[in-house]
Amino acid sequence: MTDQADSEPDGAVPRPGGAVPPAFYAARPGGWRDWWTLLHPPYTAWHLSYVVIGACLAPHVYVSRLLASVGAFFLAVGVAAHALDELHGRPLRTSIPEPLLAGATVAGLVGAIALGAAGVAVLGWPAGWVLLPFMAAGPLLVVAYNAELFGGLVHTDLGFAVAWGAFPALTGYVAQAGNLSAAAVLAGCGALALSAAQRRLSAPARTLRRRAVRAEGVITFADGHAVPVTTRLLLDPLERALRAASWAIVLLAAALAVARLG
Secondary structure, eight states, X not given: OOOGGGSOXXXXXXXXXXXXXXXXXXXXXXXXXXXXXXXXXXXHHHHHHHHHHHHHTSSSOOHHHHXXXXXXXXXXXXXXXXXXXXXXXXXXXXXXXXXXXXXXXXXXXXXHHHHHXXXXXXXXXXXXXXXXXXXXXXXXXXXXXXXXXXXXXXXXXXXXXXXIIIHHHHHHHHHHHSSOOHHHHHHHHHHHHHXXXXXXXXXXXXXXXXXXXXXXXXXXXTTSOEEEOOHXXXXXXXXXXXXXXXXXXXXXXXXXXXXXXX
């Protein structure tokens, strides 16, 4: 008997003949693999690492607050933002039904807000109330960016860097310390710059994978050596850099967590 998940599911978005997958981490289409692809594992881990880095800069690191912060951002970014993005044009070509994507979006945002509210209650006054602007900004950034609200005002390179770089780092610190500091702001600026670099690499890679039909041409070097231009030739340097950077940020965050909590 053939496993239904291994066949083309009903309602699947077909891939163009011969086209590369929509992302380097995309699993084969169908079943639970669509959910894996939807989570964008390397990028989700990358942006959750900013939360850890921000938290580890605080004077004292509370494990419970750190876990709650990472959990909230996983629900908001890893689940809700990516589900909403897939609803908005099916860029990953998954066959996940729209009601499930909508449900994942709502559940992710509600769960993130609930964890944030618990953090406010734990921190109390006045420290906990500093989290309120971050709780309000988080869902707004998710919806405004991924649904391209306000004429796409937030859906830009800078909007991406702020929403998925600076914001997680600052929130991670505030959840621990109940305030901001110069170190947190500097970390936020660093995360913003790294996310801007990520966007500069991932945008052309996405274009090649999802929109390009073929790549043509030849690169001729001074010694007469010629290399044909292919999609793989153009993708490799972009995606090797993205893979390396995602591992680097995750390992840096892990090192800081071990140093502060070990």
